Amino acid sequence: MTAISQDQPKVKPKGPPNLTQSTGAGWSFLVPFLVIYVIFLIYPVIQAVIMGFFDWDFLDISDRTFIGLKNYGRMFWGTEMTWDAQHLWAWRLVGLAVIPFLWRAVGRRSLTRGSAIGLTIMLVVLFGVTMGVHPGEGGRWYDSQFWSSFGNTVLFVIMSTPLIVGLGLALAVALNRPGRLVAILRTMFFAPYVLSVAVLTLIWAFLLSPSLGLIGSLWESIGLEPVNWLNSSTWAMPAIVVTTLWWTVGFNLVLFLAGLQDIDRSQYEAAELDGAGTWAQFRFITIPGLRRTTLLVVTLQIIASFQIFGQVFIMTRGGPNGATRVSIQHIFESGFRDFELGYASAMSLFLFVVMVSISFLQFKYFEPEGTA
Amino acid sequence: MTMTGSKANRSAEALERASRAHQIRRRLFIGFLVVAAIVWIVPLVWMFSLSLTPNEILQRDTTSLLPREPTLGNFSDVFSVGLTPRWFLNSVVVTTVTTIFTLILSAMAGYAFARIDFRGKKIMYPFVLAGLMVPKEAMFVPLFLMFAEFGQHNTYHALALPRIAAPLGVFIMTQFFAAIPDELEEAARVDGAGRWRTFISVMMPMAAPALTALAIFTFVLTWNDYLWPLVSATQREMFTITTGLASLQGNFAQATELGALMARGVLASLPLLILFVVFQRQLIRGISIGSGGK
Numbered sequence: 090m091t092a093i094s095q096d097q098p099k100v101k102p103k104g105p106p107n108l109t110q111s112t113g114a115g116w117s118f119l120v121p122f123l124v125i126y127v128i129f130l131i132y133p134v135i136q137a138v139i140m141g142f143f144d145w146d147f148l149d150i151s152d153r154t155f156i157g158l159k160n161y162g163r164m165f166w167g168t169e170m171t172w173d174a175q176h177l178w179a180w181r182l183v184g185l186a187v188i189p190f191l192w193r194a195v196g197r198r199s200l201t202r203g204s205a206i207g208l209t210i211m212l213v214v215l216f217g218v219t220m221g222v223h224p225g226e227g228g229r230w231y232d233s234q235f236w237s238s239f240g241n242t243v244l245f246v247i248m249s250t251p252l253i254v255g256l257g258l259a260l261a262v263a264l265n266r267p268g269r270l271v272a273i274l275r276t277m278f279f280a281p282y283v284l285s286v287a288v289l290t291l292i293w294a295f296l297l298s299p300s301l302g303l304i305g306s307l308w309e310s311i312g313l314e315p316v317n318w319l320n321s322s323t324w325a326m327p328a329i330v331v332t333t334l335w336w337t338v339g340f341n342l343v344l345f346l347a348g349l350q351d352i353d354r355s356q357y358e359a360a361e362l363d364g365a366g367t368w369a370q371f372r373f374i375t376i377p378g379l380r381r382t383t384l385l386v387v388t389l390q391i392i393a394s395f396q397i398f399g400q401v402f403i404m405t406r407g408g409p410n411g412a413t414r415v416s417i418q419h420i421f422e423s424g425f426r427d428f429e430l431g432y433a434s435a436m437s438l439f440l441f442v443v444m445v446s447i448s449f450l451q452f453k454y455f456e457p458e459g460t461a
Numbered sequence: 462m463t464m465t466g467s468k469a470n471r472s473a474e475a476l477e478r479a480s481r482a483h484q485i486r487r488r489l490f491i492g493f494l495v496v497a498a499i500v501w502i503v504p505l506v507w508m509f510s511l512s513l514t515p516n517e518i519l520q521r522d523t524t525s526l527l528p529r530e531p532t533l534g535n536f537s538d539v540f541s542v543g544l545t546p547r548w549f550l551n552s553v554v555v556t557t558v559t560t561i562f563t564l565i566l567s568a569m570a571g572y573a574f575a576r577i578d579f580r581g582k583k584i585m586y587p588f589v590l591a592g593l594m595v596p597k598e599a600m601f602v603p604l605f606l607m608f609a610e611f612g613q614h615n616t617y618h619a620l621a622l623p624r625i626a627a628p629l630g631v632f633i634m635t636q637f638f639a640a641i642p643d644e645l646e647e648a649a650r651v652d653g654a655g656r657w658r659t660f661i662s663v664m665m666p667m668a669a670p671a672l673t674a675l676a677i678f679t680f681v682l683t684w685n686d687y688l689w690p691l692v693s694a695t696q697r698e699m700f701t702i703t704t705g706l707a708s709l710q711g712n713f714a715q716a717t718e719l720g721a722l723m724a725r726g727v728l729a730s731l732p733l734l735i736l737f738v739v740f741q742r743q744l745i746r747g748i749s750i751g752s753g754g755k
C-alpha cells in the first residue's frame with residue numbers, strides 16, 4: 090500500500106513560465122521560415138485573387154488585361170439562363186433531405202438551434218434555389234466543362250469518402266490488437282500508401298486492363314464478359330475510386346488506430362462485465378470515442394478527394410468522353426493547354442473556397458463539445 | 462460463494478465452452494484478416510513479378526504472381542534505355558534538399574513559438590497555422606507564374622522551395638517543443654548557454670523523435686509529389702521519377718515493354734518501401750501527429 094499522498098499530482102508552483110521576453114531572439118528563429126512561407130504560400134493566394142480579375146496569357150505573361158468579374162461570369166453563367174424547380178431535382182432533393190437530420194440533431198442536443206437555422210438557410214439557398222439556375226432552351230453554359238468536371242469531382246468525393254473512411258475504420262477496429270502477426274497485417278494494409286501516384290497508376294492501369302490484367306483474367310475464369318473498365322463511361326469512375334481506396338485506406342487506418350489508442354480500455358472491461366456484446370461495445374464505446382478522430386478523418390478525406398488529379402490524369406486523361414475529368418484537370422488544362430492563366434486562377438480560387446468552407450463547416454458545427 | 466456444487470460445475474463448463482467458441486471465432490477472424498491482407502498486396506507482388514519476368518514471356522501471359530524464368534534484364538534496360546536514372550537522381554536531390562530545409566526551418570520556427578515570448582507571437586502563430594488551410598493543389602497557377610516571371614522553372618530550387626513553405630512542420634515542432642519540461646532548458650541557460658547554443662545542443666537532440674517523424678513524412682510526400690513537378694519541370698531531363706514514370710505510361714509500346722516499365726515502377730517505389738520498412742513507426746507517428754490527431 091502506497092501512501093495516498095504520493096499518488097496525488099505534484100502541484101507546480103504557479104510562477105511565471107520560463108518564457109523569457111526576447112523579441113529579437115524570437116524573430117531571428119522565426120524569420121527564415123516566415124520568408125519562405127510568405128513568398129511561396131501566402132503571396133500565391135493573393136496573386137490568385139488578383140489574377141482572377143485579368144485575362145492573363147500564358148505565352149506572354151506580361152500581356153494581361155483587366156476584365157473585372159468576367160472570369161467568374163464565364164464559370165458560373167451562360168446564355169438564356171432560367172430557373173426551374175425540376176432541374177437536377179434528384180441531387181437537390183438529396184441535399185434538402187439533410188435538413189430533417191439537422192433538426193433531429195438539435196433534438197438530441199448535439200447541435201444548437203442557431204447553427205441548425207443557419208445550416209438550413211444555407212441548404213435551402215444552395216439546393217433549393219441556386220442549383221435550379223441553368224441555361225434554358227437554346228442556351229448553354231459559357232464553360233460547360235467547368236460544371237461537368239466539378240460534378241465529376243463531387244461524384245468522386247461522394248463515392249470515395251464513405252468507402253475509404255468506412256474501410257479504414259473497419260480495418261482499424263479489426264487490427265487494433267496486440268501481437269506480431271497483426272502488426273505485420275497492419276503493415277501490409279498500409280504499404281500501398283507509400284507508393285507514388287505514378288506507380289499506383291502503372292499497377293492499376295494494367296491490373297484493370299481487360300487483356301493483360303489480373304482482374305480481367307479472374308473475370309473470365311468465372312465466365313463473365315471482359316470489361317474494359319477504364320474505357321467505359323459507367324465503370325471508369327468506380328475503377329478510379331477502387332484504385333484510390335487501395336492506395337489511401339492505410340492513411341485512415343493509421344489515424345483511426347491512433348484514435349482507438351486514446352479510448353480508455355476500462356470502458357470495454359466494464360461493458361463486458363455488464364454483458365455487452367461486441368456490436369454493442371462498438372456502437373456505444375468505439376463510435377462515440379472516435380468522434381473527434383472521425384471528424385478529422387472525414388474532413389481530411391473530403392479535402393484530399395476534392396484535389397484528385399494524378400490517378401485520373403494518368404489513367405484515363407479524363408475520358409472516356411469526359412466521364413472522369415475532374416476540377417484540377419480542368420484548371421491544369423485551362424492554364425497550360427489553353428494558356429489562360431487568369432481563368433485558371435479564378436477556378437483555383439473557387440475550389441479553394443469550396444474546400445475551406447467544407448472544413449470550416451465541419452469544425453464549426455460538428456466538433457463535439459469541449460474539444461474545440 | 463453460496464452456489465451449490467453442481468451449479469458451479471455446470472456454469473464452469475458453460476464458461477469453458479463459451480471461451481472455446483470464442484477462441485475458434487477469434488482464430489477464424491484472424492485467418493480471414495490474413496487472407497484479406499494477402500489479397501491486398503497482390504497488386505504490389507504482381508508488379509515485382511512482372512519486373513522480373515522476360516518481356517517475351519509477358520507477351521503471352523501476364524497473370525503470374527511468381528516470375529517465370531526470372532531475369533534482371535528489365536532492370537539493366539532501366540539503366541541503358543531512357544532517362545530513368547537521371548529522373549531518379551533528380552528525385553533524390555529534390556527530396557533530400559526539401560527534407561533537410563523543412564526540418565531546419567520548422568524546428569527553428571517551432572522553437573520560437575513554443576519557448577520564446579516575443580512581441581508579435583500572438584499574431585504570427587495563427588498566421589502560420591492559417592496556411593494549413595491552403596491546398597497546394599489549388600494554388601499551382603500563381604506559383605507557376607511567379608517562377609516563370611524570374612525564368613526559374615526547370616531547376617531544383619523551383620521544385621523544392623514551394624514544399625519547404627509547408628506550415629505543417631512548424632505545427633508539429635511547436636507541439637513537440639511546448640511539451641518539453643522547462644527545467645531542462647533552464648539548466649542549460651543557467652550554465653550560460655545562449656539561445657542558439659541551447660537550441661542546437663539541448664533542444665535539437667531532444668527533438669530527434671519528432672524530427673525523424675517529420676523527416677519521413679516530408680520525404681514520402683515530396684518523393685511522391687506529382688502536380689507541381691509536372692507544371693514546373695517541363696524539360697525531360699528535369700522530370701522527377703514520379704513525373705517521368707507517368708510520362709512513360711501510354712507512350713510505351715505497352716504489351717512488348719511491360720517488364721521494363723514495371724522495373725521502372727519498382728525502382729521508383731523502392732526507396733520508399735525500404736524507408737517504410739525501416740522507419741514504419743516514425744512514419745505512422747508522423748501521420749498521426751501531422752494530422753492533428755495527437
